Amino acid sequence: MGTEVHVVVVAGPGQAEELCRDAEARVRAYEARWSRFIATSELSRLNAAAGSPVLLPGDTFALVALAISAWQQTDGWFDPTVLDALEAAGYDRSHEEVVGRALPARPARAVPGPEAIGLDARLGEVVLPSGVHLDLGGIGKGHTADLVATGLLTKGADGALVNMGGDLRAVGRPPVGDVWMVATDATPPVEVAITAGAVATSTTTKRQWTVEDRLMHHLIDPHTGAPSTSHLATVTVVAGTAAWAEVLAKVVLLAGLDAGAKILGRSGVTGIATAHDGTVTRLAGFDAYERRRG
Numbered sequence: 001m002g003t004e005v006h007v008v009v010v011a012g013p014g015q016a017e018e019l020c021r022d023a024e025a026r027v028r029a030y031e032a033r034w035s036r037f038i039a040t041s042e043l044s045r046l047n048a049a050a051g052s053p054v055l056l057p058g059d060t061f062a063l064v065a066l067a068i069s070a071w072q073q074t075d076g077w078f079d080p081t082v083l084d085a086l087e088a089a090g091y092d093r094s095h096e097e098v099v100g101r102a103l104p105a106r107p108a109r110a111v112p113g114p115e116a117i118g119l120d121a122r123l124g125e126v127v128l129p130s131g132v133h134l135d136l137g138g139i140g141k142g143h144t145a146d147l148v149a150t151g152l153l154t155k156g157a158d159g160a161l162v163n164m165g166g167d168l169r170a171v172g173r174p175p176v177g178d179v180w181m182v183a184t185d186a187t188p189p190v191e192v193a194i195t196a197g198a199v200a201t202s203t204t205t206k207r208q209w210t211v212e213d214r215l216m217h218h219l220i221d222p223h224t225g226a227p228s229t230s231h232l233a234t235v236t237v238v239a240g241t242a243a244w245a246e247v248l249a250k251v252v253l254l255a256g257l258d259a260g261a262k263i264l265g266r267s268g269v270t271g272i273a274t275a276h277d278g279t280v281t282r283l284a285g286f287d288a289y290e291r292r293r294g
Contacts, residue, residue: 027144035140043060043134050129050131075259078251111220141165142242159173171196180196184201190236199245200236219253230254230255248264
């Protein structure tokens with residue numbers, strides 16, 4: 001999924017190291033299965049078979065179903081079918097390979113939406129219509145953080161925190177005190193205090209590249225098929241799971257404050273948003289989590 005991963009495990013002497021190794025192995029296994037940058041991944045196999053049914057393992061089927069459910073619950077602002085539009089914008093390989101390349105300008109690609117995707121939960125079968133391809137990068141990172149963190153508790157950890165490139169899930173006992181302290185990218189700097197749950201940040205300021213002197217980024221507006229021109233630069237959301245926090249952070253950034261705040265309110269979660277001009281907006285309920293720094 002092309003990101004850095006940090007894992008914190010709270011456990012007895014010797015056990016923490018073993019659990020960290022287990023967490024690394026699980027992250028690498030999910031990467032091999034769900035990354036669009038790996039030709040042999042289950043996601044790549046599904047995309048290559050668009051137009052034909054594909055049987056998927058249960059957890060991969062569940063991730064696809066989760067992404068479609070997120071589209072339904074966010075009025076279409078989260079859309080997993082942006083892959084062709086993302087590649088048309090230049091993000092057709094890992095970010096490290098994209099940066100510095102001479103990229104030609106290409107017209108934006110329409111985002112078809114997942115409405116016509118066929119799901120058969122009994123068989124674990126997915127049918128992508130011809131011309132429809134999935135990008136599960138963001139929600140896949142969040143879902144991986146959820147699975148790995150909760151899995152560490154199952155294996156005996158007292159507490160764990162898994163950070164998948166800004167999508168973070170905390171469970172159990174923190175290493176110090178009674179809350180997990182999570183730094184955000186807000187301006188001025190803000191820390192979020194949670195006893196458990198998730199924090200995710202979506203931003204247009206990091207995964208950037210240039211196409212004929214035009215600055216591009218990876219957050220595609222599903223209504224235009226082009227990188228978002230929203231007034232927001234960074235959004236952080238606090239939620240129960242990292243997958244859902246990641247989805248909603250992206251939704252608020254793409255939809256803007258008015259529409260985004262309504263979706264967050266409907267979902268019972270909160271967050272903080274920073275505009276390109278530096279204006280910071282704390283959404284209803286965020287004060288309960290905030291610890292200001294500096």
